[in-house]
Amino acid sequence: xxxxxxxxxxxxxxxxxxxxxxxxxxxxxxxxxxxxxxxxxxxxxxxxxxxxxxxxxxxxxxxxxxxxxxxxxxxxxxxxxxxxxxxxxxxxxxxxxxxxxxxxxxxxxxxxxxxxxxxxxxxxxxxxxxxxxxxxxxxxxxxxxxxxxxxxxxxxxxxxxxxxxxxxxxxxxxxxxxxxxxxxxxxxxxxxxxxxxxxxxxxxxxxxxxxxxxxxxxxxxxxxxxxxxxxxxxxxxxxxxxxxxxxxxxxxxxxxxxxxxxxxxxxxxxxxxxxxxxxxxxxxxxxxxxxxxxxxxxxxxxxxxxxxxxxxxxxxxxxxxxxxxxxxxxxxxxxxxxxxxxx
Numbered sequence: 001x002x003x004x005x006x007x008x009x010x011x012x013x014x015x016x017x018x019x020x021x022x023x024x025x026x027x028x029x030x031x032x033x034x035x036x037x038x039x040x041x042x043x044x045x046x047x048x049x050x051x052x053x054x055x056x057x058x059x060x061x062x063x064x065x066x067x068x069x070x071x072x073x074x075x076x077x078x079x080x081x082x083x084x085x086x087x088x089x090x091x092x093x094x095x096x097x098x099x100x101x102x103x104x105x106x107x108x109x110x111x112x113x114x115x116x117x118x119x120x121x122x123x124x125x126x127x128x129x130x131x132x133x134x135x136x137x138x139x140x141x142x143x144x145x146x147x148x149x150x151x152x153x154x155x156x157x158x159x160x161x162x163x164x165x166x167x168x169x170x171x172x173x174x175x176x177x178x179x180x181x182x183x184x185x186x187x188x189x190x191x192x193x194x195x196x197x198x199x200x201x202x203x204x205x206x207x208x209x210x211x212x213x214x215x216x217x218x219x220x221x222x223x224x225x226x227x228x229x230x231x232x233x234x235x236x237x238x239x240x241x242x243x244x245x246x247x248x249x250x251x252x253x254x255x256x257x258x259x260x261x262x263x264x265x266x267x268x269x270x271x272x273x274x275x276x277x278x279x280x281x282x283x284x285x286x287x288x289x290x291x292x293x294x295x296x297x298x299x300x301x302x303x304x305x306x307x308x309x310x311x312x313x314x315x316x317x318x319x320x321x322x323x324x325x326x327x328x329x330x331x332x333x334x335x336x337x338x339x340x341x342x343x
Contacts, residue, residue, distance in 0.1 A: 002242035006089035006249035007306050007337040008082050009299045012098075012196035013258060013330035015321050016075055017144020018137065020068035023323045025137030027063075030259060030328040037291035038260040048260065049326040062322035071319050078317040078334035083201050085336055091249040093156055093242070094202070094209040095163075095235070097298050098193030098253040099216045104180045111175035112223050113231070114213040115167070117160035118178045121211060123151040123198060124189025145195030147204055156208035159242055163210065166238030172231065193253040193295070201251065214301075216254070217294030225289070226282040228297045232304025252302045254295025258330035261320045262293075266331050269296055273303040273335075274313040299335075306337035313337050 015023055035042040043051060052059070061067060105111065123146050131139050157178065167174045182188055189195070194211050198204060214231075215222050223231075239248055256266040265288060272280040281300060289297060306313065315335050322329040 001240040001244055002093075002246035002248050004236070004239055004250060004305070004309065005247045006086060006091055007302050007311065008086060008201065008249070008335070009252035009302050010079065010082055010197075010201065010334045011255055011330065011332040012145065012193055012253045013321075013332060014138050014141035014144065015072070015323070015330050016079070016332065017141040020072040021065065022137065022140060023068055023321075025140070027323040027328070029136045030324050030326070033259075036260050036328065037293065039262065040285060040287035040290065042290075045326060048328070052327050055327060056325055059322055059325045059327045062320070063324065068321070071321050074317060074319050075321070075332050075334075078319070079200055081316050082334055082336065083203060086201050086249065089249055090247060091207050092247045093159055094207055094249045094251060095212060095239070096194050096197055096209055096251050096253065097212045097214060097301055098191065098197070099295055099298055100191045100193070100213055102218070103187050103191040105213075106181070106186055109181070110215060110218055110221060111213070112215045112221050113172060114175040114177055115160050115164050116155070116177050116211040116213065117157045117164070118155045119157055121153040121155050121194075121198075121209065122189045123147070123153065123195050124187065125150050126187060130187060145192040145199050146189065147199060150189065151198070151204055153198055153206050154208045156210050159208070159246075160210045162242055163235075163238045166241050167234055170234035170237065172234060193298070197251050197253050214298055216297040217289065217292065222294065223297065224286060225284055225297055225300060228300035229278050229282060229304040232301030233308060235301055236305040236308045250302055250305060252298045254298040255293070256296055256318070256331035256333045257293045259292060259328050261322060261327050261329050261331045263320055263331065265293075266318065266320070266333065270315060270318060270333060270335075273299065274315065276307040278304065278307065302337070309337075310340070311337040312340045
């Protein structure tokens, strides 16, 4: 059977590809946002500021220029380390788990789980009209997940179809796609959750790969936390049915809490992953994953798969990157799993 040789997960937020002295561009959008999700509640910026008044001094210190630069640099070192570990694994096939934020899937079809089985994965730059529709402070980060001029990466259609069959045998209702939806109302290339992994972790030179789209956050058919864990166990068994000479990597993209950072939630989830505590992971209230924080669930399949292997989680770093005094921003995490060292 195929061998899983690498398991990684990392954040992909635009702040990672934005100079820290420009994080204020997104801060302005935060202050004008009437719906900030925080522990199951949607709050205006002023209400969020009042809710978190006890931590105002901590947040204010975190948005000082020197501190923002320090945290940004820490994130870059963590990403470099994950890229090094991926390269060291000498992977033949990569399976990427990420979400789509209405970039390619719209109201006409929003599948819960899609395996992409195309011959090529296209990373297509946004056009001028699409860039103009982006929220403030996002366009500057575009090169973090799509190179100038775009890129085309090799797919793995035969292996993808084997995964589809194995997941269907495990009672997952899997959508399959060999091309991404087109149209003027959506982008034409792979979403940024995947593009970031191709660009930053695989250095735009990936092996053949299979993107696995999880609808972690678009209601009402977002995949639930417990089902994400079950998917990880089924994915491990599905990979075992691939050809025996394959060296496989599984990578997750997204998280942690954002755009309201909740360090308690992040640390609770990360600790549960490290302890292989699936009961705690599954028990996290679904409304705590409202908004972009839902991307944490993209990590769940990798954590479950690693548990089946008896692998140990190495949290390379956890870096809450704040941009306002109300605690908005993006918490970043970077992790890998591997066999425990021999005694």
